[in-house]
Amino acid sequence: MPINKDALDVWSELAPEWDAGIGRDGNVYWEILQKPTLEKLFAASRALPGGAPVHALDISTGNGLTARWLTSYLGGTGEYAGGCSSTESNESNESSERSEDKKEDKKEDKKEDKKVVVTATDGSEVMLGRARAWAAEHADVTPEQRALTFARLDATSPDDFAKFYAAPPSRPAFDAILMNMAIMDVPTLEPLAAALPHMLAVGGVFVGSLLHPVFITPRTRRLVEVVHDFDHVAGMDDRSVDSTFTTYKRSVRLDGYLHVAPWRGFAWPGQSRAQYYFHRPLHELFGVFLRGGQLALDGIEEPNFTPEQAAADPAASKRVEMSKNFTEFPIFLYFRLRRIK
Numbered sequence: 001m002p003i004n005k006d007a008l009d010v011w012s013e014l015a016p017e018w019d020a021g022i023g024r025d026g027n028v029y030w031e032i033l034q035k036p037t038l039e040k041l042f043a044a045s046r047a048l049p050g051g052a053p054v055h056a057l058d059i060s061t062g063n064g065l066t067a068r069w070l071t072s073y074l075g076g077t078g079e080y081a082g083g084c085s086s087t088e089s090n091e092s093n094e095s096s097e098r099s100e101d102k103k104e105d106k107k108e109d110k111k112e113d114k115k116v117v118v119t120a121t122d123g124s125e126v127m128l129g130r131a132r133a134w135a136a137e138h139a140d141v142t143p144e145q146r147a148l149t150f151a152r153l154d155a156t157s158p159d160d161f162a163k164f165y166a167a168p169p170s171r172p173a174f175d176a177i178l179m180n181m182a183i184m185d186v187p188t189l190e191p192l193a194a195a196l197p198h199m200l201a202v203g204g205v206f207v208g209s210l211l212h213p214v215f216i217t218p219r220t221r222r223l224v225e226v227v228h229d230f231d232h233v234a235g236m237d238d239r240s241v242d243s244t245f246t247t248y249k250r251s252v253r254l255d256g257y258l259h260v261a262p263w264r265g266f267a268w269p270g271q272s273r274a275q276y277y278f279h280r281p282l283h284e285l286f287g288v289f290l291r292g293g294q295l296a297l298d299g300i301e302e303p304n305f306t307p308e309q310a311a312a313d314p315a316a317s318k319r320v321e322m323s324k325n326f327t328e329f330p331i332f333l334y335f336r337l338r339r340i341k
C-alpha cells in the first residue's frame with residue numbers, strides 16, 4: 001500500500017480515539033501551548049468591526065477543534081460553547097449527518113452576513129465525520145461554529161487543492177489558512193506549497209505547526225541526570241554532610257537530523273495504532289515554501305511549558321522523564337508564511 005494512503009488510513013482508524021481525547025475544547029497541549037501561539041500568529045487576521053468577512057481554511061482539521069477556534073477567534077470573542085443547551089455526545093451524530101446537505105445550502109446563503117467564513121477540511125472522511133458532528137444542530141458550540149462548512153482535502157493531492165484555488169467572486173481568496181500539528185503527518189509538502197499562492201489573498205497568511213523537528217524525532221534521546229547537591233557546613237570535614245537534595249539535569253542528544261527516515265509512533269498513552277511521522281530538517285521544511293518567491297516567512301514560535309507549569313503538574317513531578325519537564329527544549333514549532341506577491 002502506498003505510504004500516503006496507509007498514513008491516512010491510520011488516522012481514520014484513530015479518529016474515535018482522537019476525538020475522545022481532544023473533545024470540544026482540546027487538551028492541555030492545546031490550551032497552554034497551541035492556542036496562545038495561534039492567537040499570537042493570527043492576531044492581525046481577525047475580523048474588523050464593520051469590515052469584510054475573513055475567509056479562512058483549516059487543513060487537517062481533525063475533530064474540528066482548530067476550525068471551531070478559527071471561527072471564534074477570527075470572528076469574535078475566542079469563546080467556544082454557548083447558544084445551545086444540549087450536551088449530547090459526539091457519538092449521536094447520524095441524524096445530524098442526514099440533514100447536513102440541507103444545512104450546507106443554508107450556510108451558503110448566509111455566508112456574506114458573517115464576520116468569518118471558515119471551511120474545515122481533512123484527508124480522512126471518518127475524521128471529517130467527527131468534525132461535522134461537533135457542528136451539528138444539537139452540538140454544544142456557538143451558532144457560528146455550527147455554521148462551519150466541511151470538505152475533504154487530502155494535503156498530498158494537487159487536484160484536491162485545485163478545488164480551493166481562489167476564483168472570485170464565487171470563491172474569494174483566503175485571508176488565513178491553518179494546518180495545525182499535521183505538517184509532520186504528511187509525506188510531501190510540495191502540493192501544499194504549490195497551492196498556497198493560488199489560495200491566499202496577497203497579504204494573507206498560512207500558519208503551520210509540527211512536532212519540533214530538532215527535539216522531537218526518534219533520533220533524539222532525552223537524558224536525565226540525577227545530581228546530589230551537598231550542603232557543606234564551613235569548618236566541617238567534607239564527609240560530614242548535614243543535608244543533601246537531589247536535582248535533575250535534563251539534556252538531549254541527537255544521532256540524526258539531516259536524514260531521518262519516516263517512522264511510526266504514538267501521540268497519546270494507550271493509542272491503539274501507531275501513526276506515521278515524516279521528518280524534515282529546517283532547510284527542507286521552509287525551503288519548499290520559500291523557493292517560489294511568493295511567500296515570506298514572517299513569524300516563528302517554539303512554544304513549551306515553563307518550569308512553573310511543569311512543576312504544577314503532579315504527573316510531571318512523578319515522572320522525571322516526561323517531555324513536559326524538558327522545559328529548555330520546545331515541543332512544537334510554529335511558523336507563519338505571508339503571501340507577498
Ligand SMILES: C[S@@+](CC[C@H](N)C(=O)[O-])C[C@H]1O[C@@H](n2cnc3c(N)ncnc32)[C@H](O)[C@@H]1O
Nearest residue numbers: 011060061062122123124154155156180182185
Ligand atoms: C494530529 S491531527 C491534528 C488535527 C487538528 N489540526 C488539531 O490540531 O487538533 C492530524 C490530522 O491530520 C490529518 N491528516 C493526515 N494525513 C492527511 C492528509 N494527507 N491530508 C489531510 N489531512 C491529513 C489526520 O486525519 C488528522 O486529522
